[in-house]
Amino acid sequence: MDSLQRQQPLPLLVLVLLLLVSSRFATGLEWDGVAITQNDLQGLQAIKAELTDRRGVLRIWNGTGIDACSGAWTGIKCVRGQVIAIQLPWRGLAGRLSSKVGQLVSLRKLNLHDNTIGGPIPPALGLLRELRGVYLFNNRFTGEVPRSIAGCVLLQTLDLSANSLSGSIPASIANNTRLLRLNLSYNNISGSIPAAVTRLPALVFVSLQHNNLSGSVPDTWGSSSSNNVSGFQLKSLHLEHNFLSGSIPISLSRLPMLEDLSLSNNELQGSIPEEFGTFPRLKTLDLSKNSISGSFPESLCNLSSLVELKLEGNFLESPILESIDGLKNLSLLDLKRNQFVGSIPPTLGNISGLSLLDLSENNLTGGIPVSIDNLTNLTFFNVSDNNLSGPVPVLLSEKFNSSSFSGNLQLCGYSAAPCPSAPPTYPQSLSTSPEHTRRRLGTKALILIAVAVFLALLILLFSFLFYCMIRNRAAKQSTAREAAARRGEKSGQETGSEVETGGDTGGKLVHFDGPLAFTADDLLCATAEIMGKSTYGTVYKATLEDGSQVAVKRLREKIGLSETRFDIH
Numbered sequence: 026m027d028s029l030q031r032q033q034p035l036p037l038l039v040l041v042l043l044l045l046v047s048s049r050f051a052t053g054l055e056w057d058g059v060a061i062t063q064n065d066l067q068g069l070q071a072i073k074a075e076l077t078d079r080r081g082v083l084r085i086w087n088g089t090g091i092d093a094c095s096g097a098w099t100g101i102k103c104v105r106g107q108v109i110a111i112q113l114p115w116r117g118l119a120g121r122l123s124s125k126v127g128q129l130v131s132l133r134k135l136n137l138h139d140n141t142i143g144g145p146i147p148p149a150l151g152l153l154r155e156l157r158g159v160y161l162f163n164n165r166f167t168g169e170v171p172r173s174i175a176g177c178v179l180l181q182t183l184d185l186s187a188n189s190l191s192g193s194i195p196a197s198i199a200n201n202t203r204l205l206r207l208n209l210s211y212n213n214i215s216g217s218i219p220a221a222v223t224r225l226p227a228l229v230f231v232s233l234q235h236n237n238l239s240g241s242v243p244d245t246w247g248s249s250s251s252n253n254v255s256g257f258q259l260k261s262l263h264l265e266h267n268f269l270s271g272s273i274p275i276s277l278s279r280l281p282m283l284e285d286l287s288l289s290n291n292e293l294q295g296s297i298p299e300e301f302g303t304f305p306r307l308k309t310l311d312l313s314k315n316s317i318s319g320s321f322p323e324s325l326c327n328l329s330s331l332v333e334l335k336l337e338g339n340f341l342e343s344p345i346l347e348s349i350d351g352l353k354n355l356s357l358l359d360l361k362r363n364q365f366v367g368s369i370p371p372t373l374g375n376i377s378g379l380s381l382l383d384l385s386e387n388n389l390t391g392g393i394p395v396s397i398d399n400l401t402n403l404t405f406f407n408v409s410d411n412n413l414s415g416p417v418p419v420l421l422s423e424k425f426n427s428s429s430f431s432g433n434l435q436l437c438g439y440s441a442a443p444c445p446s447a448p449p450t451y452p453q454s455l456s457t458s459p460e461h462t463r464r465r466l467g468t469k470a471l472i473l474i475a476v477a478v479f480l481a482l483l484i485l486l487f488s489f490l491f492y493c494m495i496r497n498r499a500a501k502q503s504t505a506r507e508a509a510a511r512r513g514e515k516s517g518q519e520t521g522s523e524v525e526t527g528g529d530t531g532g533k534l535v536h537f538d539g540p541l542a543f544t545a546d547d548l549l550c551a552t553a554e555i556m557g558k559s560t561y562g563t564v565y566k567a568t569l570e571d572g573s574q575v576a577v578k579r580l581r582e583k584i585g586l587s588e589t590r591f592d593i594h
């Protein structure tokens with residue numbers, strides 16, 4: 026309770042009342058009248074002797090010690106004359122932790138966090154069979170995590186974080202089958218992660234981040250001797266800021282309760298396992314700053330519970346999937362500094378809770394979808410250093426400054442690069458089409474329309490061509506043709522002179538000798554260049570789709586010529 030004195034007065038009062046009520050039952054705040062055992066008294070005196078107590082918090086640990094268990098000794102709790110808890114956090118204690126702590130055989134909780142105690146963590150802790158909680162974080166302990174800790178078979182919390190521990194994680198930790206919270210983060214622990222850690226069945230929190238761990242992450246998560254996968258409760262796994270290598274362990278996907286997974290700032294390789302799409306509760310996935318390659322797995326889009334996805338600084342190179350809006354609860358999407366290709370999916374605009382979107386330093390092309398303007402909660406947006414083109418959606422350009430858009434040569438419509446104003450000719454109006462058109466239509470639709478318009482123009486051009494030709498020849502030949510039609514002859518049977526009408530506006534197409542059979546439609550698809558002009562008309566060299574070349578003469582109106590003047594090349 027003393028540890029709470031630094032907090033706000035009002036919550037303090039509430040907490041103190043709560044603690045009074047609960048501790049009365051749990052640990053007997055009222056002294057049970059049994060004097061401390063000689064063994065435990067010696068233990069406490071040794072602990073006091075080795076600590077440096079600049080603030081004099083332990084001055085009261087004096088005299089005969091008859092009242093040590095009465096509540097008079099700061100931070101000590103007893104049951105039947107035996108010390109069950111030492112709680113002295115935030116007391117400015119320095120010095121060392123005496124190995125005589127091993128004499129307190131009934132000790133359940135050792136809480137000395139946020140002091141400046143140094144020296145080794147006494148291996149004698151392993152003698153304490155009743156020990157359930159060890160809270161020594163934020164001190165200056167050195168040396169190794171004692172392997173004797175395996176003796177504490179009831180241990181639930183081992184928090185030695187933020188010290189200067191070195192050495193490796195003892196494999197003997199396999200014995201601590203009740204371990205629920207393992208926090209060795211912010212030390213200098215090296216070596217590899219023992220597979221034993223992955224098999225501890227009761228683990229809920231594992232924090233090994235900010236150490237010097239190396240080797241590959243064991244791929245044995247969620248497997249135990251009993252093979253009771255449903256028994257695995259692991260919620261949070263932090264391994265970031267180490268030197269871990271190898272591939273991302275697929276077995277992680279066997280942990281049904283996992284909410285928080287960080288493997289960032291390591292040297293992991295390989296691809297993101299497809300199996301990662303099966304986490305039912307995952308909220309945070311941080312794989313940033315590794316050497317992960319391959320594609321963005323489609324299954325990942327199934328993680329509807331995901332809130333943060335960080336893949337920054339890897340070598341991922343697929344398109345960003347349209348189905349990314351399966352990540353309905355996503356608030357943070359960081360794909361910075363990869364090699365993502367293709368366009369930004371408009372479906373991103375469906376993820377309404379998105380507040381951070383970083384797609385910078387990739388190989389993205391195409392435009393910024395206007396649907397992004399729908400993301401009203403967006404507070405960070407960055408697409409700089411890609412190959413994006415076209416105009417920036419209006420709201421985005423108003424909300425974010427040019428650093429969000431720079432490094433895209435063909436992107437315009439933001440402060441540093443306004444779009445060219447009125448579209449003077451048709452092809453330009455395609456690339457700088459007005460805002461409202463872009464807003465209604467996706468990029469795909471725009472491309473389709475462009476192709477359609479282009480085709481329509483071609484059809485018009487050729488129709489006009491043949492219209493002129495037909496008008497010319499119709500005058501000459503209509504009487505002969507009508508006669509032939511009346512005889513019921515198929516015009517095609519007349520070798521070398523098949524006539525088609527090219528639609529309402531079209532002219533007539535007259536074939537001459539040769540093996541080629543093509544229609545006016547084929548001509549529409551052909552590329553043509555002018556070969557020569559004469560008084561009768563212009564000769565075009567047309568290359569058909571199948572590669573064959575024909576000469577087409579477009580006759581001027583009212584010039585009659587015999588069919589033999591044409592040649593098929």
Ligand SMILES: *[C@@H]1O[C@H](CO)[C@@H](O)[C@H](O)[C@H]1NC(C)=O
Pocket residue numbers: 084085086087088089
């Ligand atoms: C123990 O320390 C307390 C507080 O410093 C003091 O009041 C008390 O007299 C001391 N008792 C003995 C027996 O030294």
Ligand SMILES: *[C@@H]1O[C@H](CO)[C@@H](O)[C@H](O)[C@H]1NC(C)=O
Pocket residue numbers: 173174175176178197200
């Ligand atoms: C592991 O736990 C058992 C009791 O369950 C104990 O007897 C044994 O000594 C422990 N092993 C180590 C290495 O401490």
Ligand SMILES: *[C@@H]1O[C@H](CO)[C@@H](O)[C@H](O)[C@H]1NC(C)=O
Pocket residue numbers: 162163184186187206208210211230231232261
């Ligand atoms: C582990 O320790 C670090 C540093 O003391 C702390 O920030 C973190 O919240 C702890 N994590 C857990 C799960 O206890």
Ligand SMILES: *[C@@H]1O[C@H](CO)[C@@H](O)[C@H](O)[C@H]1NC(C)=O
Pocket residue numbers: 188189190211212213
């Ligand atoms: C880890 O070790 C290095 C070199 O021995 C030292 O500089 C650094 O301060 C240590 N870090 C911690 C957290 O103890």
Ligand SMILES: *[C@@H]1O[C@H](CO)[C@@H](O)[C@H](O)[C@H]1NC(C)=O
Pocket residue numbers: 213215216237239
């Ligand atoms: C980390 O471990 C490597 C060996 O694996 C060692 O060379 C290096 O000095 C260690 N770094 C720190 C900070 O302890």
Ligand SMILES: *[C@@H]1O[C@H](CO)[C@@H](O)[C@H](O)[C@H]1NC(C)=O
Pocket residue numbers: 251253255256257
């Ligand atoms: C598996 O573990 C869960 C939770 O610990 C438990 O409820 C269940 O009975 C166990 N199942 C088997 C087959 O051991």
Ligand SMILES: *[C@@H]1O[C@H](CO)[C@@H](O)[C@H](O)[C@H]1NC(C)=O
Pocket residue numbers: 302323324325327
């Ligand atoms: C996503 O989940 C659905 C149903 O939960 C499943 O049918 C589908 O195959 C999953 N998609 C991928 C890519 O895993």
Ligand SMILES: *[C@@H]1O[C@H](CO)[C@@H](O)[C@H](O)[C@H]1NC(C)=O
Pocket residue numbers: 329330331354
């Ligand atoms: C999404 O978030 C809301 C609110 O945080 C939560 O109630 C809901 O269960 C989440 N959806 C999923 C699929 O986890």
Ligand SMILES: *[C@@H]1O[C@H](CO)[C@@H](O)[C@H](O)[C@H]1NC(C)=O
Pocket residue numbers: 350371372373374375396
């Ligand atoms: C997602 O966005 C796309 C394009 O922006 C839209 O066509 C689709 O209807 C949206 N889907 C849902 C479920 O909102």
Ligand SMILES: *[C@@H]1O[C@H](CO)[C@@H](O)[C@H](O)[C@H]1NC(C)=O
Pocket residue numbers: 377378379402
């Ligand atoms: C936007 O943010 C506000 C405040 O953080 C939150 O209440 C609201 O639910 C968010 N909107 C969406 C669509 O997530």
Ligand SMILES: *[C@@H]1O[C@H](CO)[C@@H](O)[C@H](O)[C@H]1NC(C)=O
Pocket residue numbers: 342364366387388
């Ligand atoms: C992405 O762009 C960079 C530089 O522009 C280039 O070196 C790299 O090959 C490109 N990657 C892909 C997958 O296109």
Ligand SMILES: *[C@@H]1O[C@H](CO)[C@@H](O)[C@H](O)[C@H]1NC(C)=O
Pocket residue numbers: 374395396397399464
């Ligand atoms: C923006 O959201 C509104 C309503 O949710 C929807 O009708 C509209 O289609 C969305 N716009 C785009 C471009 O997705």
